[in-house]
Amino acid sequence: MSPAPAEWLESSAERIAESVRDGTASATEIARAFLARADSTAARLGTFLHRMPEEALATAKRVDQERARGGRLGPLAGVPIALKDNICVRGIPTTCGSRILEGYRPPYDAHVVERLRGAGAVIVGKTNCDEFAMGSSTENSAYGPTRNPWDLARVPGGSSGGSAAAVAAREAVLALGSDTGGSVRQPAAFCGVYGLKPTYGAVSRYGLVAFASSLDQIGPFARTARDTALLFNAICGRDARDMTSRPEAAPVELDALERGVKGLTIGIPRDILTGEGIAPAIRACFERASKALERSGATLVDVTLPHAKHAIATYYLVATAEASANLARYDGVRYGLRAKDGNLTRMYEATRGQGFGREVKRRILLGTYALSAGYYDAYYLRAQKVRTLIRRDFADALTKADALLFPVTPTTAFGIGEKVDDPLSMYLNDIFSIPASLAGVPALSFPAGFDEAGLPIGLQLAGRPFQEETLLRVARAFESSDDAAARIPAIAKGGA
Amino acid sequence: MSDSRTPIADPDPKAAARAKYEPVIGLEVHAQLKTESKIFCTCSTRFGAAANTQVCPVCLGLPGVLPVLNERAVRFAVMTGLAVGSTIHGRSVFARKNYFYPDLPKGYQISQYDRPLCEGGGVEILVDGVHKRIGLVRIHLEEDAGKSLHPEGKEGVSTTRVDLNRAGVPLIEIVSEPDLRSGTEAYHYLTKLKQILMYLDVCDGNMEEGSLRCDANVSVRTRGAKEFGTKTEIKNLNSFRYVEKAIAFEIDRQVARIEGGGRVVQETLLWDSARNVAETMRSKEEAHDYRYFPEPDLQPLDLDPAWIEGIRAMLPELPDALRERLVREHGIPEYDAEVLTETRSLASYYEEVASRSGQPKLASNWIMTEVNAVRNKTGQPIESFPIDAGRLGDLVGMIAAEKISGKIAKTVFERMLEDPSAPEAIVEKHGLKPIDDEAALQALAREVLAANPGPTAEFRAGKEKTFAFLVGQAMKQSRGRAHPERLQAALRTVLSEKA
Numbered sequence: 001m002s003p004a005p006a007e008w009l010e011s012s013a014e015r016i017a018e019s020v021r022d023g024t025a026s027a028t029e030i031a032r033a034f035l036a037r038a039d040s041t042a043a044r045l046g047t048f049l050h051r052m053p054e055e056a057l058a059t060a061k062r063v064d065q066e067r068a069r070g071g072r073l074g075p076l077a078g079v080p081i082a083l084k085d086n087i088c089v090r091g092i093p094t095t096c097g098s099r100i101l102e103g104y105r106p107p108y109d110a111h112v113v114e115r116l117r118g119a120g121a122v123i124v125g126k127t128n129c130d131e132f133a134m135g136s137s138t139e140n141s142a143y144g145p146t147r148n149p150w151d152l153a154r155v156p157g158g159s160s161g162g163s164a165a166a167v168a169a170r171e172a173v174l175a176l177g178s179d180t181g182g183s184v185r186q187p188a189a190f191c192g193v194y195g196l197k198p199t200y201g202a203v204s205r206y207g208l209v210a211f212a213s214s215l216d217q218i219g220p221f222a223r224t225a226r227d228t229a230l231l232f233n234a235i236c237g238r239d240a241r242d243m244t245s246r247p248e249a250a251p252v253e254l255d256a257l258e259r260g261v262k263g264l265t266i267g268i269p270r271d272i273l274t275g276e277g278i279a280p281a282i283r284a285c286f287e288r289a290s291k292a293l294e295r296s297g298a299t300l301v302d303v304t305l306p307h308a309k310h311a312i313a314t315y316y317l318v319a320t321a322e323a324s325a326n327l328a329r330y331d332g333v334r335y336g337l338r339a340k341d342g343n344l345t346r347m348y349e350a351t352r353g354q355g356f357g358r359e360v361k362r363r364i365l366l367g368t369y370a371l372s373a374g375y376y377d378a379y380y381l382r383a384q385k386v387r388t389l390i391r392r393d394f395a396d397a398l399t400k401a402d403a404l405l406f407p408v409t410p411t412t413a414f415g416i417g418e419k420v421d422d423p424l425s426m427y428l429n430d431i432f433s434i435p436a437s438l439a440g441v442p443a444l445s446f447p448a449g450f451d452e453a454g455l456p457i458g459l460q461l462a463g464r465p466f467q468e469e470t471l472l473r474v475a476r477a478f479e480s481s482d483d484a485a486a487r488i489p490a491i492a493k494g495g496a
Numbered sequence: 497m498s499d500s501r502t503p504i505a506d507p508d509p510k511a512a513a514r515a516k517y518e519p520v521i522g523l524e525v526h527a528q529l530k531t532e533s534k535i536f537c538t539c540s541t542r543f544g545a546a547a548n549t550q551v552c553p554v555c556l557g558l559p560g561v562l563p564v565l566n567e568r569a570v571r572f573a574v575m576t577g578l579a580v581g582s583t584i585h586g587r588s589v590f591a592r593k594n595y596f597y598p599d600l601p602k603g604y605q606i607s608q609y610d611r612p613l614c615e616g617g618g619v620e621i622l623v624d625g626v627h628k629r630i631g632l633v634r635i636h637l638e639e640d641a642g643k644s645l646h647p648e649g650k651e652g653v654s655t656t657r658v659d660l661n662r663a664g665v666p667l668i669e670i671v672s673e674p675d676l677r678s679g680t681e682a683y684h685y686l687t688k689l690k691q692i693l694m695y696l697d698v699c700d701g702n703m704e705e706g707s708l709r710c711d712a713n714v715s716v717r718t719r720g721a722k723e724f725g726t727k728t729e730i731k732n733l734n735s736f737r738y739v740e741k742a743i744a745f746e747i748d749r750q751v752a753r754i755e756g757g758g759r760v761v762q763e764t765l766l767w768d769s770a771r772n773v774a775e776t777m778r779s780k781e782e783a784h785d786y787r788y789f790p791e792p793d794l795q796p797l798d799l800d801p802a803w804i805e806g807i808r809a810m811l812p813e814l815p816d817a818l819r820e821r822l823v824r825e826h827g828i829p830e831y832d833a834e835v836l837t838e839t840r841s842l843a844s845y846y847e848e849v850a851s852r853s854g855q856p857k858l859a860s861n862w863i864m865t866e867v868n869a870v871r872n873k874t875g876q877p878i879e880s881f882p883i884d885a886g887r888l889g890d891l892v893g894m895i896a897a898e899k900i901s902g903k904i905a906k907t908v909f910e911r912m913l914e915d916p917s918a919p920e921a922i923v924e925k926h927g928l929k930p931i932d933d934e935a936a937l938q939a940l941a942r943e944v945l946a947a948n949p950g951p952t953a954e955f956r957a958g959k960e961k962t963f964a965f966l967v968g969q970a971m972k973q974s975r976g977r978a979h980p981e982r983l984q985a986a987l988r989t990v991l992s993e994k995a
Contacts, residue, residue, distance in 0.1 A: 088560045101559065108553050110560060209559040213792035242562050243794055322792055325592050328603020329557045333658065344656070348596055371594070371787035380789060 020078035027078030077120035097141035100355025110207020127162025157187030182433025185445035189408035189458025200440035201246035204239030212319035262297030267401025281451035317383035324367030535666035536563030555664035557601030569666035577614030599642035607638035631673035679743035826856035852889025937986035
């Protein structure tokens with residue numbers, strides 16, 4: 001007997017796809033349930049920049065017809081999914097949360113979009129984000145902020161805040177975001193869902209609007225460890241259109257996630273946990289989770305990441321330098337906003353002056369400066385050297401441990417407006433997520449508990465390149481012994 | 497090659513000043529590689545298509561696209577590096593060169609900077625019979641930008657149109673050492689470089705279509721000085737002649753500036769070929785800071801040494817080697833070999849004519865004079881020359897076998913330009929067969945003597961000089977076909993007969 005439509009909202013992607021494939025559920029019914037939920041919550045949360053109800057229903061109908069014809073359905077058949085607005089979908093507005101791309105519709109699908117279509121997923125819309133993925137709160141969107149489903153006065157994190165909030169609010173079963181310095185993991189932690197930053201090169205960046213090319217990775221959001229694996233599997237692998245995508249990228253074996261943590265060694269980077277600024281609730285959650293994993297059979301060892309303390313400084317040179325070049329194409333010449341102003345130089349200045357928000361301008365200036373003649377060696381080149389040291393730190397630590405466990409963020413979700421005028425304090429929020437980005441290793445944020453205010457806490461697992469499976473296996477073991485991932489925010493309770 | 501380059505006559509007061517200074521010139525040459533598709537996408541590189549029809553998201557620089565390196569472009573660049581003796585680096589790195597311009601879709605050009613594909617090497621030039629080696633600093637790979645067009649607008653309205661068909665066409669930039677000392681040397685260097693690229697078949701060498709472009713760095717220093725003077729860069733040099741002229745102009749300008757008590761200012765100049773002057777485009781202060789940094793969308797380019805050696809093994813014979821071989825194997829002068837190796841196909845044409853006729857020097861003479869005279873008039877490449885090597889070889893063979901005279905051969909050659917028949921058939925068809933039969937020649941002689949009783953009588957009276965006139969008349973009568981020596985013999989025989 002198929003559950004009532006509202007019950008689909010709490011179903012896993014795995015179960016939905018199975019039910020659609022075996023004919024016990026209709027993709028159209030499921031799409032309607034999620035669209036109805038978003039009808040009631042999306043405006044309040046500010047999760048979407050562009051909703052796609054008609055396209056979603058059309059896709060769901062095609063899936064149902066295919067099923068009726070006896071055709072083979074993909075692993076995400078009928079699963080509603082939301083995409084961060086920096087992922088190109090043919091003919092659908094893609095703004096990256098920026099005025100400068102207002103009205104821009106890409107003429108092509110990103111690699112991940114092609115893969116999702118092939119897997120039978122139902123795209124329900126494009127989610128809000130910090131402009132060009134630059135931010136940690138989704139307040140830097142030119143189209144207004146997204147709110148945290150657990151507390152509407154707080155931020156959902158960022159930059160993929162819309163995607164994280166959409167999954168937490170059950171507006172979609174799954175979502176894709178992009179992570180450059182924590183933009184999947186941090187909002188996942190703030191919203192109480194899973195968020196995976198794959199190994200650099202595991203997922204093609206073709207069709208992901210670039211922020212910092214050497215760091216950007218598309219990553220999945222989900223409500224269970226297995227669903228996270230399911231979505232990762234659908235998008236990973238070498239793509240000939242991205243020369244930085246790697247043939248080593250391999251899907252996760254779902255059965256392997258059930259093996260528990262017995263025999264695994266978990267490294268605790270004590271040196272990065274000594275600093276002040278980690279909220280007591282997060283520290284307590286971390287200790288409790290590590291004990292739980294130990295009880296489940298994992299061995300805990302202390303490791304060090306001696307150069308991680310330089311990660312933020314390094315990141316804000318490397319990422320901004322790359323961004324200063326990546327964002328040069330928004331010049332008003334070919335697409336997007338063009339300010340009407342006198343000569344060519346004035347047109348450039350006016351277009352970029354009006355089109356970009358403050359944070360984007362700040363980062364372009366910073367990156368331009370870091371690459372300038374006379375400063376390159378002191379800033380960009382030195383940052384690259386430190387990056388090598390950080391990468392080595394992870395490689396060393398991961399010879400002693402199969403995965404490293406540490407917090408995602410020093411605090412839980414902060415209030416909307418609380419940090420907008422203090423960029424440095426905003427940047428410091430990424431202190432635990434940036435090191436793994438610089439190292440290029442996979443890192444997973446998983447729901448691990450709640451603070452005294454009832455806000456979700458996420459913990460982070462980082463692993464060896466292309467060992468996403470180990471991280472998901474540890475998280476799955478924790479999930480089966482803990483109910484943190486099972487709690488539902490009030491806004492998402494009950495029917496649509 | 498030697499027209500309009502006669503040195504300016506010496507009463508020129510500039511010449512005296514010029515003698516005190518030594519010009520130092522380096523060239524940066526951009527050559528479009530003849531690949532089918534662009535360097536980072538699969539769009540066609542064909543020239544002349546309607547504007548913005550050979551574009552895709554990648555070469556348009558749309559948000560989210562990534563470059564994928566065209567292996568063939570790398571191969572062509574490596575071929576060029578090997579041909580000029582460069583070191584081919586096992587690892588080179590692409591870099592972004594950042595600047596804003598409407599025809600640069602991404603706001604940066606993907607190029608190579610501190611780790612180029614090729615370094616070192618050199619090109620040999622021959623100027624006034626003297627060999628000189630021009631060293632190379634580097635050869636690197638990069639993408640071309642689009643083209644900005646500035647159509648005439650209404651009064652006071654300036655519009656710019658951008659055609660991105662060219663954006664992403666693969667280029668190599670070839671940077672010479674500052675080894676050149678005159679515009680003439682620069683001209684020869686460019687000619688040689690173009691010749692090498694065309695032998696390799698990696699560039700079509702067409703300057704009008706922009707397949708080959710050149711910027712010149714020029715400075716002067718007091719003769720004997722070790723330090724370089726301040727240099728200027730000249731852009732917009734759309735032909736080898738402009739390069740030569742612009743360099744000469746700039747040398748004179750710099751010398752005059754210094755002689756007048758001033759100093760040369762570092763700047764970029766634009767050559768105006770209509771007025772033959774170079775004018776300031778931007779000063780040193782306005783120079784771009786390109787903020788190069790490694791291209792994160794492309795991995796470092798790692799080349800397998802075996803792959804490089806495989807390319808080396810397949811390099812075609814290059815102009816210098818071919819020239820030396822022609823001298824060695826066919827015994828022709830170096831000058832001939834230089835002319836005949838202008839293009840690889842001209843040299844093959846020559847070799848076929850020489851072997852078919854068995855007359856290497858005569859073959860060379862015919863190609864350098866008759867064939868090239870026609871080609872200079874029509875601008876035809878040898879590939880489409882109406883007389884193929886086989887037919888010219890036969891013609892040269894017929895001259896050597898004395899089947900026709902050189903003079904008749906020229907008539908046959910003229911007809912062969914229009915008529916695809918074999919030379920023997922043309923001789924037959926137009927009655928150009930030589931008259932060498934003694935009886936026929938004597939009959940001809942009698943005829944001529946009968947028609948010219950006066951001169952005949954004069955000769956018989958002892959005026960030997962009249963003989964040449966009679967020979968000329970007989971030759972004319974035979975329409976050049978009479979065998980010269982035998983005709984003379986026949987005339988003397990008939991003249992010695994009783995009147």
